[in-house]
Structures are given as structure tokens and as C-alpha cells.
Amino acid sequence: MSEQKRNASRRIKMGMIGGGPGSFIGEVHRMAARLDNQIELVCGSFSSDYEKSRQTGEDLFLNPERIYENFEQMMQEEVKLPVGERMDFVSIVTPNHLHFPPAAAALEHGFHVMSDKPATLDLTEAKALRDMVKGSGLLYGLTHTYLGYPMVKQARAMVKNGDLGEIRKILVEYPQGWLSQLEESTGENKQAEWRTDPKRSGISGAFGDIGTHAHNMAEYISSLTMTEVCADLNIYVKGRLLDDDGSILFRMENGASGALTASQICAGEENALKIKIYGEKGGLEWEQMKPFELIHKPYESAMQIYTAGIDKNNLSAEAYSACRLPAGHPEGYLEAFANLYTGFAEAIRAFDGQYLGHDLIGIEEGVRGMAFVDAVVKNSNSDQKWTKIEL
Numbered sequence: 341m342s343e344q345k346r347n348a349s350r351r352i353k354m355g356m357i358g359g360g361p362g363s364f365i366g367e368v369h370r371m372a373a374r375l376d377n378q379i380e381l382v383c384g385s386f387s388s389d390y391e392k393s394r395q396t397g398e399d400l401f402l403n404p405e406r407i408y409e410n411f412e413q414m415m416q417e418e419v420k421l422p423v424g425e426r427m428d429f430v431s432i433v434t435p436n437h438l439h440f441p442p443a444a445a446a447l448e449h450g451f452h453v454m455s456d457k458p459a460t461l462d463l464t465e466a467k468a469l470r471d472m473v474k475g476s477g478l479l480y481g482l483t484h485t486y487l488g489y490p491m492v493k494q495a496r497a498m499v500k501n502g503d504l505g506e507i508r509k510i511l512v513e514y515p516q517g518w519l520s521q522l523e524e525s526t527g528e529n530k531q532a533e534w535r536t537d538p539k540r541s542g543i544s545g546a547f548g549d550i551g552t553h554a555h556n557m558a559e560y561i562s563s564l565t566m567t568e569v570c571a572d573l574n575i576y577v578k579g580r581l582l583d584d585d586g587s588i589l590f591r592m593e594n595g596a597s598g599a600l601t602a603s604q605i606c607a608g609e610e611n612a613l614k615i616k617i618y619g620e621k622g623g624l625e626w627e628q629m630k631p632f633e634l635i636h637k638p639y640e641s642a643m644q645i646y647t648a649g650i651d652k653n654n655l656s657a658e659a660y661s662a663c664r665l666p667a668g669h670p671e672g673y674l675e676a677f678a679n680l681y682t683g684f685a686e687a688i689r690a691f692d693g694q695y696l697g698h699d700l701i702g703i704e705e706g707v708r709g710m711a712f713v714d715a716v717v718k719n720s721n722s723d724q725k726w727t728k729i730e731l
Contacts, residue, residue, distance in 0.1 A: 351380040352685040355418060355427035355451075357411045357442045358434035360387030360396045362530045365456060366433045369483070370400075372677035373431065378685040382406060383427055385414045411442040415449040428688055429454055429479070435534045436541050436548070440465040443480070447472050452479040452691075454684050458552055458713070459706025461542050466703075466710040473703045479691060481684045482701045482709075484556045486613060488676030490648040490655070490662040491634040493699070495561045495617070495624045497656030498636070504619030507562050510590075510598035512554045512615040515606035519546075519584050522577050536582050544713050545582030547573065550613075551602035551716070552709045556701070557615050558600065559708065561624070564592040566712060568728045573720040576605045588716060591726075632670040658699065707731060 354373055359366020366386070373379040383406035386396040390409045397407030408414035411430075418426045429452035432442050440460040443453045453473075459482060460466045473480045486492060498504065523532035534540040535549055542548045559566060573586040585603040592598065606612075613628040622638040632648040647653060649667025652660055662679050665671055683700055711729050719727035 350424065351378060352429070352688050353382045353425075353427045354379050354454075355414060355430045356381060356384040356386065357414070357430060357432050358386065358438070359384070359431075360389075360392045363433065364531045368674070368677060369431055369433050369456070369681075372674055373681045375674065375678035376682045376685075378682050383408065383414060383418060385409065385411050411445055415445045415451070418451070419449045428452060429684070432456060437461045437539065440469055443469055444472055447476045447478055447480075450476075450478070452481075452684075452688055454481045454483065454681070455706075457482045457484055457556075457706070458542070458548060458709050459703065460710060463707070463710040463714045466707045470703045470707050479684070479687055479700075480703045480706075481680065481687075482703075482706050483677065483680050484553065484560075484701045484705070485673065485677050485680065486553060486557060486628060487560050487701060488662065488679035489626075489628075489631045490659040490671065491626055491631060491646060492557070492561065493662050494634050494646055494656055494659035495615075495626055496563065497658050498624065499561060499617065499619070500563055501656075503621065503636070503638075504617065504624065505621035507564060507592070507594060507596045507617060507619045509618040510558050510562060510592070510596060510615070511600075511617075512558050512598065512613075513601045514550045514554045514603075514611075514613045515601070515609040516550060516604045516611060517607040517609040519577065519580075519604040520607040522579050525579065536580055536584075538581055541582060542713070543582075543717050544573070545580070546584050546602050546604045547586050547716050548582075548713050550604065551586065551600065552713060553613060554600050554602055554615075555712045556705060556709060557613065558590075558592075558598060558617075559705070560701075561615065561617055561626075562592065562596070564594055564596065565708065566590050566729055567593050568726045569712070569715050569719055570726050571716040571720040573716065583720075586716070586720070588719075631672065631676070 385408040386393040394407050430446045432455040446453050523529040524536045568591050570589040573583040584605045587601045590598050616625045625635040634646040636644045648663050650663045651667045711731050715727045715729045
């Protein structure tokens with residue numbers, strides 16, 4: 341029986357690595373995965389502390405025999421189970437330094453991978469993982485959550501359709517305020533502790549964490565690749581080891597220019613990701629704090645506001661398919677996250693050993709994200725004006 345037929349009559353089965361007590365994003369992944377009833381969590385290794393992992397699995401009503409002590413045991417035991425009973429893919433929701441090892445193990449055992457971003461701790465690991473994904477022929481996805489919003493998909497479709505003409509300018513910003521104080525020193529903020537630790541987070545703080553979201557958004561909507569950067573990274577909070585703020589100028593492959601700022605010391609801000617993109621025929625504007633609206637500013641014409649909703653409302657097919665609610669009912673973060681998981685489930689159902697063109701963010705974007713961080717840090721630490729993003 342083909343893989344497609346085996347997967348057509350059942351929910352896709354998911355295992356999870358990470359997401360135990362104190363996890364910031366684990367439960368969000370689980371809620372997103374189950375929102376459309378396409379995915380079922382069947383097993384996991386939720387913590388390096390087995391007792392915590394066992395308790396998490398028990399709270400999630402999992403079979404005790406499928407709550408594992410570590411990801412290695414999880415791979416070894418799951419692969420022994422029959423197809424249709426064992427997990428189809430693994431969701432990795434650990435700190436950055438623990439993204440590559442379980443992803444590599446999953447691919448080696450024949451499981452698809454869905455990983456929280458960034459793909460790996462550093463560029464070397466990202467390139468190695470790219471080789472593994474290509475060699476395995478399996479699916480790999482990254483949860484760049486904001487790309488799941490209908491209006492982000494609408495913006496991408498309008499750019500592809502030529503509504504803006506040739507892209508000339510991109511302005512993208514992501515200010516947060518949660519690290520405006522030395523939170524990592526309190527002993528009470530687990531997220532601050534690992535996200536500001538070079539051994540667990542990587543060579544960059546703010547730019548590795550949220551700057552990659554801004555970079556990814558600019559590339560996704562424009563369908564262009566960023567090629568070089570001129571960067572200025574800062575550490576404003578005394579005692580911090582990684583950047584908590586920064587600004588860059590950048591250039592895209594078609595010659596378009598842009599500016600990107602990412603900061604976690606903008607006191608009072610939450611998750612204020614915002615992008616403006618301009619072409620010869622007009623501009624688009626979207627912000628995460630009002631995600632159900634997309635502003636279109638045509639050249640010498642009236643401004644138009646697109647809104648999400650299942651009345652089609654002049655939306656592209658990509659945006660319409662990502663909507664769930666009637667017009668006038670705003671959709672949010674969980675729905676966007678769920679779009680990524682549902683798309684991954686659809687890709688698994690259609691899987692025949694090759695990538696099938698689903699709107700997924702995969703290993704190539706993962707490598708570009710790590711190459712972006714690498715170039716930004718190198719440039720900020722040098723006297724060069726421009727540094728190429730080496731892929």
C-alpha cells in the first residue's frame with residue numbers, strides 16, 4: 341500500500357521532543373497541531389528529567405509506554421511499531437542547541453521533522469542538516485509562525501502577481517521589551533536564561549531569536565533572497581552576553597534595499613513585528629499586532645485595506661485557504677501556527693519521497709536564516725561596510 345493511502349484515512353501521528361514543565365512554546369505547538377483535528381500526539385520525550393517527562397505525558401493522557409527517557413530511545417522504539425501506529429513525524433520544541441541532534445536522529449530513523457526555529461545552533465549544523473534532509477528524501481519544516489497568517493499569504497500573493505511591480509524597498513522591524521532588564525539573573529525566568537546563553541542560543545541573542553523572524557518575513561513576502569548586510573549590534577543591559585538590540589541595512593538579490601531592526605529592550609513593546617514593502621506601483625503594510633489587516637497603497641490610487649475572513653473578500657487563494665472565520669472575526673496567533681501544522685500534515689499525506697510544493701518553510705530557509713545571523717554578527721564585529729550572506 342502506498343504512503344498516501346496509508347495516511348489518507350487517519351490522523352497524522354506526532355511525537356514531541358521538549359515541551360515539558362516551564363516550556364514557553366511546547367503547549368502552543370500542541371494546541372496548534374490539534375486545532376484542525378489532522379494531527380494526534382502519540383508519544384514524547386518532554387524533558388531531560390524523566391520524571392518531568394513522565395508527568396507531562398500523563399497530563400496529556402499518553403500511553404505510559406510511549407513516554408520516553410530521551411529522544412534516542414524514542415526513535416529506536418517508535419520505528420519498531422507498525423506504520424499507522426508509530427509516529428509519522430517529530431516536533432522539536434527544545435532550546436536551539438538541541439535542535440540538530442534529534443532532527444538528525446529522526447531523519448536517520450525515517451521520520452519527518454517539524455522544528456521550532458532556528459533550524460540549528462549554528463550555520464555549520466544547518467548545512468549538515470540540509471545534506472541529511474536531501475539525502476533522506478524526507479520532509480522538514482520550520483515553524484516560522486507569522487507566515488501562517490492569511491494576510492501575510494495575501495501580501496506574498498500580491499507581490500507574486502505583480503501588484504507592486506518591481507520591489508524596491510523593504511522596511512521590517514521587530515521590537516520587544518521583555519529583556520529590558522537582566523531577567524536571566526533572577527533564576528526565575530527559564531526562557532531568559534537559555535536565550536541569552538551563547539552555549540544554548542548561539543552566537544546572537546536578539547537577532548538569532550527575533551531578527552530571524554524579520555529576515556524570514558522579508559524574504560517570504562518579497563520572494564527574494566537577502567544577499568548582504570551592514571550591521572550594528574548592541575548589548576544595552578549590563579552583564580548580558582549576547583546582543584539584545586540591533587539594526588541593519590540590507591540588499592536583496594534584485595538590488596532592492598532595506599532596513600531591519602530587532603530589539604528586545606524596547607520597554608513596553610510585546611511582539612510588534614511590522615513590515616512595509618514598496619515596489620514601483622505601490623506598497624503593502626502588515627503588522628503582527630493587527631494581523632487580520634493588510635494595507636495596500638497603490639501608486640496614485642486610494643488606499644485599500646484587505647481583511648481576513650471566509651467571504652473571500654477579494655483574497656488570493658492562498659490567503660483564503662488560511663482563513664477559518666467569517667469576515668469581521670479576527671484570527672490570531674494560534675490559527676497562524678495551526679496553518680503551519682495542517683500544511684505539514686497535508687504534505688505528509690501526499691508524500692511520495694519528494695517535496696511537493698506545499699507552502700512550507702523548510703531546510704533551505706533554515707540555512708538562509710543561520711547564514712543571515714552569521715553574516716550580521718561578522719559584519720557588526722568588523723570594519724567592513726558590507727558582508728555577503730554566504731549560503
